[in-house]
Amino acid sequence: MHTLLLQSLFPLLLITSFLSINVELSLSQDDLQYANCSEDINCGGIGGISYPFWGVNRPNYCGLPGFEVKCVDNAPMINMSNINYRILKTNDSAPSVTVARQDYWGTICPTTYVNTSINFSLFNYPSGLTNLTFYYACNTTIPGLQVNLTSQVCSTNNGDIAVLSVPRSLPVDLVALVTRACTYGVIVPVFSTAAQAVEANTTTIQDAVDGGFELGLEINNVQCNSCVESGGKCGLNTTTGGFSCFCLDQAYATVCNATAPGAQGMSVPCHSLINY
Ligand SMILES: *[C@@H]1O[C@H](CO)[C@@H](O)[C@H](O)[C@H]1NC(C)=O
Ligand SMILES: *[C@@H]1O[C@H](CO)[C@@H](O)[C@H](O)[C@H]1NC(C)=O
Numbered sequence: 145m146h147t148l149l150l151q152s153l154f155p156l157l158l159i160t161s162f163l164s165i166n167v168e169l170s171l172s173q174d175d176l177q178y179a180n181c182s183e184d185i186n187c188g189g190i191g192g193i194s195y196p197f198w199g200v201n202r203p204n205y206c207g208l209p210g211f212e213v214k215c216v217d218n219a220p221m222i223n224m225s226n227i228n229y230r231i232l233k234t235n236d237s238a239p240s241v242t243v244a245r246q247d248y249w250g251t252i253c254p255t256t257y258v259n260t261s262i263n264f265s266l267f268n269y270p271s272g273l274t275n276l277t278f279y280y281a282c283n284t285t286i287p288g289l290q291v292n293l294t295s296q297v298c299s300t301n302n303g304d305i306a307v308l309s310v311p312r313s314l315p316v317d318l319v320a321l322v323t324r325a326c327t328y329g330v331i332v333p334v335f336s337t338a339a340q341a342v343e344a345n346t347t348t349i350q351d352a353v354d355g356g357f358e359l360g361l362e363i364n365n366v367q368c369n370s371c372v373e374s375g376g377k378c379g380l381n382t383t384t385g386g387f388s389c390f391c392l393d394q395a396y397a398t399v400c401n402a403t404a405p406g407a408q409g410m411s412v413p414c415h416s417l418i419n420y
């Protein structure tokens with residue numbers, strides 16, 4: 145009797161297990177993109193770094209070109225024009241990222257003098273920022289330079305040099321004087337609130353610089369929000385360079401298709417089919 149039952153069940157078992165293997169194989173590619181892009185970048189205690197950023201544990205198809213993040217010495221970094229910018233936080237709803245120049249992290253004496261230069265096809269400067277200018281190798285003996293500028297000394301290979309920090313726009317004649325007296329000028333944006341605090345002497349220049357500055361992201365956030373609301377993960381179609389919405393069942397050009405078979409997860413209906 146048992147033998148009879150097994151004999152009649154055997155072909156059915158073979159077919160269903162064959163089916164389930166096929167289904168799982170075809171699912172795995174799409175599951176992989178969805179699962180991998182569900183992961184945020186977490187580096188040095190800064191988490192929640194997601195689309196359009198990629199790198200570390202997020203494959204390139206989880207973000208957009210130019211938004212690569214590297215975890216360097218336990219801090220998340222964006223490399224732009226050969227300068228590393230340390231990510232302090234991200235705001236998905238703005239969308240924006242707050243960064244600080246790594247070469248100015250904990251010091252106003254960098255080894256090379258390079259202006260802050262962002263890629264305007266990726267980022268923009270939002271309102272609420274003030275350009276702070278650091279002037280290096282200044283001849284402080286020039287008459288008329290004894291103004292209310294914060295001055296400090298940086299030790300370099302060529303001996304000590306004077307630094308003038310200018311936390312606001314100076315009168316034109318004073319700019320001309322400082323430019324003549326100093327060899328290098330470096331522009332570093334800070335939050336305007338921090339610049340005001342420096343002027344009011346309630347914070348230090350170093351803390352203002354370490355507080356970083358915000359950069360708006362030049363991305364289509366409506367597109368990504370629609371994908372996320374449909375249950376997908378935003379990403380890149382590496383073949384076309386266009387947008388891709390990674391869903392549980394497959395990748396779509398815009399949003400997930402909730403009515404497509406498998407969109408709610410294939411494994412549950414598949415296993416009930418086998419049990420039947
Ligand atoms: C996606 O994640 C899986 C593990 O979850 C890993 O094996 C695979 O290499 C990842 N794919 C890419 C392209 O990084
Ligand atoms: C700015 O970013 C875009 C997108 O990654 C890239 O194609 C372009 O070369 C970048 N421009 C500069 C000046 O680095």
Ligand SMILES: *[C@@H]1O[C@H](CO)[C@@H](O)[C@H](O)[C@H]1NC(C)=O
Pocket residue numbers: 223224226227228
């Ligand atoms: C930024 O990237 C360039 C090119 O990949 C590299 O040469 C440079 O060392 C990087 N800069 C930093 C500060 O890591």
Ligand SMILES: *[C@@H]1O[C@H](CO)[C@@H](O)[C@H](O)[C@H]1NC(C)=O
Pocket residue numbers: 235236237238
């Ligand atoms: C994120 O950005 C939005 C829009 O600019 C703003 O209203 C919100 O306060 C920001 N959130 C944080 C935590 O800064």
Ligand SMILES: *[C@@H]1O[C@H](CO)[C@@H](O)[C@H](O)[C@H]1NC(C)=O
Pocket residue numbers: 257258259328329330331
């Ligand atoms: C930074 O930009 C300012 C204004 O454009 C310029 O005068 C200065 O020479 C630049 N500094 C460097 C180091 O390139």
Ligand SMILES: *[C@@H]1O[C@H](CO)[C@@H](O)[C@H](O)[C@H]1NC(C)=O
Pocket residue numbers: 259260269273274275331333
């Ligand atoms: C700061 O300087 C940069 C050029 O280095 C400029 O694009 C930006 O608009 C300036 N920001 C402010 C708030 O003046």
Ligand SMILES: *[C@@H]1O[C@H](CO)[C@@H](O)[C@H](O)[C@H]1NC(C)=O
Pocket residue numbers: 283284285286287
């Ligand atoms: C500094 O300026 C003074 C006055 O203009 C000048 O006599 C002196 O040579 C300058 N020193 C340097 C190192 O340029």
Ligand SMILES: *[C@@H]1O[C@H](CO)[C@@H](O)[C@H](O)[C@H]1NC(C)=O
Pocket residue numbers: 291292
């Ligand atoms: C320097 O500070 C004094 C007192 O705070 C002020 O009266 C004067 O205008 C300031 N000079 C400049 C050039 O900012």
Ligand SMILES: *[C@@H]1O[C@H](CO)[C@@H](O)[C@H](O)[C@H]1NC(C)=O
Pocket residue numbers: 345
């Ligand atoms: C700023 O504060 C420091 C200590 O907090 C004090 O030594 C210094 O005199 C203050 N400077 C001005 C211009 O008020």
Ligand SMILES: *[C@@H]1O[C@H](CO)[C@@H](O)[C@H](O)[C@H]1NC(C)=O
Pocket residue numbers: 380381382383384387388389395396397
């Ligand atoms: C990329 O776009 C092509 C053409 O529209 C499409 O066939 C393919 O499925 C897309 N791939 C992804 C991963 O979105």
Ligand SMILES: *[C@@H]1O[C@H](CO)[C@@H](O)[C@H](O)[C@H]1NC(C)=O
Pocket residue numbers: 401402403404405
């Ligand atoms: C969604 O999936 C259903 C079932 O496969 C299909 O009939 C429908 O055309 C799909 N809609 C879109 C917008 O792809």
